[in-house]
Amino acid sequence: MNTLVTSLEESTGKTAVALALARLAREDGDSVGYMKPKGTRLESTVGKTLDEDPLLARELLELDADVADLEPVVYSPTFIEQAIRGRENPDALSERVREAFETLADGTDRMFLEGGGRLDLGGIVDLTDPDVAELLDARALLIAPYETPADVDDVLAAARPFGDRLDGVLFNNVADAAFDQLETDVVPFLEGKGVTVHGVLPRERTLAGVTAAELADELGATALVEEGLDAYVERFSVGAMGGDSALRHFRRTKNAAVITGGDRADVHTAALEAPGIHCLILTGGHRPSSAVLGKAAEKEVPILMVQTDTLTTIERAEDVVRSGRTRDERTVDQMESLLSDHANVEAILRG
Structure with missing residues (x-):
């Protein structure tokens, strides 16, 4: 079973959700793995540009994995420039992602994949999140913010490219003022459109800033x-x-x-x-x-x-x-609690 945690925009809680779900699955007895095909949250250390999220995943999930597999494509400004100039082969990149995935998935019951900053990021090399879901046979969990009913347009537009691979939507960081309307009006509307809503997570101050x-x-x-x-x-x-x-x-x-x-x-x-x-x-x-x-x-x-x-x-x-400097084990612990209290975790893990 492969789950791709994707989102409408940056900083919606993808990392915390992906790692919290992985730990909850592990508590249920599954062996789990993690991968972020496109490294986008980049920091330069010791001459190398690496994404912080796979490093956190390796630590919290105690993974014996090479960072080059956890993050096979470093989606840096230099990489993008090279791709636009035709110096990166999309087919070769897809094969690199597939090989890294197979290495990480070997011996695991479940793989949790983390999308890029936005679900359409990676289009210049045919590696958008919908492309990755197709490539790695994954179901997509869409993390979405919500402030006003107009945001529903964005959710429906994001759901479309995944087609049958969309597992459902998880609303995160929802303010108290918007919570009732979302649950009362928006969730039934989306369900009527065939889009499953797995939960509505309230805004948690320590996760929001x-x-x-x-x-x-x-x-x-x-x-x-x-x-x-x-x-x-x-x-x-x-x-x-x-x-x-x-x-x-x-x-x-x-x-x-x-x-x-x-x-x-x-x-x-x-x-x-x-x-x-x-x-x-x-x-x-x-x-x-x-x-x-x-x-x-x-x-x-x-x-x-x-x-x-x-x-x-x-x-x-x-x-x-x-960039969420509070992203650490404490953050993932809090997300586990939010998911357990406000989301249908069983349905998400069942896929």
């Missing part, structure tokens, strides 16, 4: 105010407007960090008045006034100072949240 302390560490920031560093940040707001406009904007934002110049006292003050702002990230190496520091300490809103400019800081901060 990173702490201010983790942000500080990843950005190389100096914590000018350390109170509140354990607060979670899920999104960012840029303080580029005047004080009054900024306050109106910040009050509509939840679980956010404000990124702004260290010399924008009006924006600092506005941010500290908004209950949904959990952190200030001040750019350009400018220290704020002692009054701002004092107020932040009083309200337990950490202030981080970085030397980089605002645009660079935004890009780096968003990458930290998007």
